Amino acid sequence: MSIRKVSIKDIANEVGCSIALVSFVMHNKETNSNKYRVNKDTARRILEAADRLGYMPDSSARALRCGRTNTIGVIVSDISNKFFADIARCIEDRAHAHNYVVIFGSTDEKAGKLDVLIDVFINKDVDGLIIVPCENSDLSIKKVEDMKMPMVLLDREIEGADYNSVILDNYNSAMLLTDSLISRGCSRIEMISYSMRLSNIKNRENGFIEALSNAGLQTDKVIHRVHHDKLDQMASILDDIKARGTDGILFATNTLSLTGLKNMIQKGWRIPDDFHVATFDDSDVFEINNFEISYIRQPVIQFGTEAVDLILKNIKMKNAYSAHTRITLASKLIVCNK
Amino acid sequence: MSIRKVSIKDIANEVGCSIALVSFVMHNKETNSNKYRVNKDTARRILEAADRLGYMPDSSARALRCGRTNTIGVIVSDISNKFFADIARCIEDRAHAHNYVVIFGSTDEKAGKLDVLIDVFINKDVDGLIIVPCENSDLSIKKVEDMKMPMVLLDREIEGADYNSVILDNYNSAMLLTDSLISRGCSRIEMISYSMRLSNIKNRENGFIEALSNAGLQTDKVIHRVHHDKLDQMASILDDIKARGTDGILFATNTLSLTGLKNMIQKGWRIPDDFHVATFDDSDVFEINNFEISYIRQPVIQFGTEAVDLILKNIKMKNAYSAHTRITLASKLIVCNK
DNA sequence: TTGGTTAGCTAAAACATTTTAGCTACATTT
């Protein structure tokens, strides 16, 4: 960066006009508002000079002056988790298409990290934030809202609060999965879930229970909750479940199912002989295998595009306050190797 | 963002001093340089006021004044590819630890997209760029170097040019994989690679050939190249290979192996009965399976940390020109389900 | 009492841009 950047002033000098005129030309491109009109020929000379000198507007200066950075911040649980990586990619594409740039951060489900990231990103003057909230992050989220920073929650909502959000229809998705296990002949189904109290997890659990109850199956003590960073609890939970004569397992997330499947393979269990399995999110694992499994495919692209569109809409509206928008996406049940 | 941010000036007003003094205090924190010393008590009052008013420095203004944004740009092939997603996560963590923020972009292996992203990111005034170069991106890369923008190449190098880079020891890794197939009894091994001419791909191919040749095996017509976005060529290539009585396959990347394995499963082939398989990068697939496979585990964390450390070193040095640093990382061979 | 040092502070420039307010010179209308 040692080579000095060419500024609007250099162009003005080259052409022999004021910097204001250069600024006007750079903005209004072809079409001049009838308020500030500039001579066709002058405009051409300015554009030529800009091109010749290799002018690129300084975004810091522009941001300082205009208060907009054309940057949006995206905070997820873990960018290396396939689900979020996929969404990140879609967000990136959509944002770039609208001349926005994206900065990412991962919370590891820690409210503390989320709060720091929010501060860092706000401090970076992002124009808006797309956030996957985690447990106990209610206050951090409220802080963002209170300062009227455009915000969209992703994948999860905050109970009892009204924000913009894009989430999956977790309740119905869980019912679909459960029904699929039932239709495969399972009569004793249990769920392996997280102990985190997140809206998506809760709704998945509720949908599961509802489906069981509709089918007249037992709903008592059928949910097992693993601590999010104590996944080694999985082995003993599986043993418990097996001992109880369970014939179907529903995993609440991709990480849980992959961990669970690894454990089951290690134990030498067979699918579906020992268990029928259903889970959320797809994985290469399911296609490169011969065991039967049903899973919910989340509409990743829609997650990304809807979130970006919603945040941009909020950014455009600026302070003009309007009601929040809640978008719930439908999912698709896939049955693999039936 | 409608709520006006509190600035250094507000603090100055509150305390009743000049803005310069506030700036000094905010910088030199506890310790005052002996050039610009400030009264202990005044300093305390300023810090208190800053805290009370909720002051956060404006990064646009700071960037404009200082020419540094504390932002690094990272351009990879595809952030949703597990390998890059993992690296992205490590880069993020390392950068945040040094008070840097990261913006990401994906090229889809298109030189055109890379060039646009470079322009956008430079225009955003990033302090440095970490780039996974793609085919025909030599000129774009050179452009970055020529403007003395700190830059580190990741995963791949540019032939015949000297840049900072962090790459895997692809040559030896490919030899390890090939040797592993040989030691499992393979005598006719073929490789499925990309038609893209990238340094990592080339070195993997070369290591493969070298290992075959060392073992006295045939090296003629043993490499098959798939076009990077015509992965449906995989099915017929596999048929070809099978017809020729091949007993070992080496996949050059994770995408290739996953695609290949899906095809093989679909065809009803068995591993290792029909083929022995080796590949680069690990995947959940390998653990949740019972077929034998050997793969190269890349040191993802090192990729991220070394790249960030190197770019930061270059940023600190500013224009002080120094030789380029090339870091080659060692890999680890994993044999799964032997 | 003068001269010099220094602790503690400030004014103002600089960074690159956007935008407001208004100027000049010419053309048109009355």
Add this chain to the structure above:
DNA sequence: AAATGTAGCTAAAATGTTTTAGCTAACCAA
């Protein structure tokens, strides 16, 4: 001939920092 309109342009303020140069008042030595 005066008034009005307008095409085409400019000066300057404003955005929030950092940093240079230098000021004032107090203190100390001679």
